Amino acid sequence: MFKKLIFTIPLVALAGHILINKYEQMDHYPWTRDAQVRAHIIQITPRVTGPIIHLAVTDDSEVKKGDLLFEIDPSIYKADLEKAEAQEQQATEQLKKAKNEESRSLALSRRQPGSVPILNLNNLHIAVTTAQANLAAAKAVVHEAKLNLAFTKVIAPADGYITNLNLREGTQVVANQPTVALIDKHSFWVEGFFKETDLQNVSQGDMGVITLMMHPDQPFEGKISSIGYGISQQDGSTGNALLPTVNPNFEWIRLAQRIPVKFHFEMPQDDIQLRVGTTASVKIIKEESN
Template sequence: MLKRVSLTTILLLAALAAIGWKYQQYLSNPWTRDGQIRAQVIQITPRVTGPITHIHIKDNSVVKAGDLLFEIDPRTYQAALEKAEASLAQANAMLKKAQDESHRGHSLARRQPGAVSQLTLTQLNNGVEAARAGVKVAQASVEEARLNLGFTKVSAPVDGFITNLNMRVGTQVVANQPVVALVDQHSFWIEGFFKETDIRDVSTGDKATVSLMSYPDQPLQATVESIGYGIAHKDGSTGVSLLPNVTPTFQWIRLAQRIPVRVQIEQLPPNIQLRVGTSASIIIHKVAPVTIEQIALKTQR
């Protein structure tokens, strides 16, 4: 009986020691399971309106910067360009006519002083300036029409992954309305949410270890890139009768808020593919703060 009690006591003490050691490790190295893979997502948005005539991508495909994604019917914009070019030619003809009339008027005034009034000469000069302005307007219209024609071909701005592709040939796209998402291949990072009490000694540059739920047996080395400076306040929003909406809480419970910490993976193995929104666990290896005694000891040395 005594042996059983002794064995039980030893096991209990060992368990308490393990719990204490683990808690101490948790205090010195903050850990969270509330991590998520993030990346910059570019909303591919056409600059012009029209039906899609060609689609050069598939859902969940990989694209390179400059790759053609899809094409919009260019006929309307080709016609607009030709019309603008015709208006430019007409404006140039009007400028030539105004310049000829001004040249004749000034030549006659030099040969026969007084044959042409000063008011007429001024009007001729103004006609030339107005014609030049008309040419500039026509040139701008041609450039705008040429740009719109070029916008009928939509290309990838960066390397990345196409996702949530739902359009088909014949789909009417509207200018400045996003149609597909492009995940920037070179912008992935991990965002973890730590209790405010756990990050008091955490600073930029601290090392971290990331475990992806998709690859639990391949921990990744990472570095703390930044720590969030604020989070949204849930209470205080306007409610009924323009009064602040405050959620009731128990007075003896004071929950620590969670602050986002951004970490960057140092080197990604080729067999791991990061995906936006998937889960991760993060451990931050704090750098022990230097005490005044340690500074004094180093100074003495």
């Protein structure tokens, strides 16, 4: 019996020490493996309608800001520009004519007062004003036509990666309908979901250690940029027959909710691939424990 105690007591003490040490680590360094890589997704939306005549990118390719992604058939928009420029020229000539007629009538009225009725002079001035307005409208149409022609070339608004590309030359794209997804290269962050009980004394600016499942041996540091102030409510939401949905639970079990915590970081070394939606684990290093 005494021999058993000699072996048992040290084992119990060791186990207790391990448990206490583990608890202290969890208290000072909250950890979760429920985290994902996120980034801003830019939906590339053409501003004009037409068939694609040139596709300059391939699926899962990297692009730079200002790179051509694809070009829409510009022929109809060139024709619209030519028509608008002709209308602008016509409006310019109409304005010249109206000004000349007003100038002649004013000159005659000065030489021979009363030779031109006041009503005619007023009408001539109104004609000049109307011609000026018509010219301004024609110039606006020309400007719009130039913009539409420029919009036939769709360019990348930011550095990033093209993904899930399903376009081909000849595909008809529609104005204001998203066609391509561009992942902003400089917007990556990791979002971890921590139990509410783990976030005591955790604040914005605390450091964290991020480990991607794709690269388990290459952890890197991040910094908490924000901690969520709310999560979606499940109980009380409207269900069938407009009745509230209430999930059953046990009174003696209180499940801790998970709060989203965002970590921003400097881009890690080139051999680490950041891909939206991939899994990560995060350990918070509380400021008070540093």
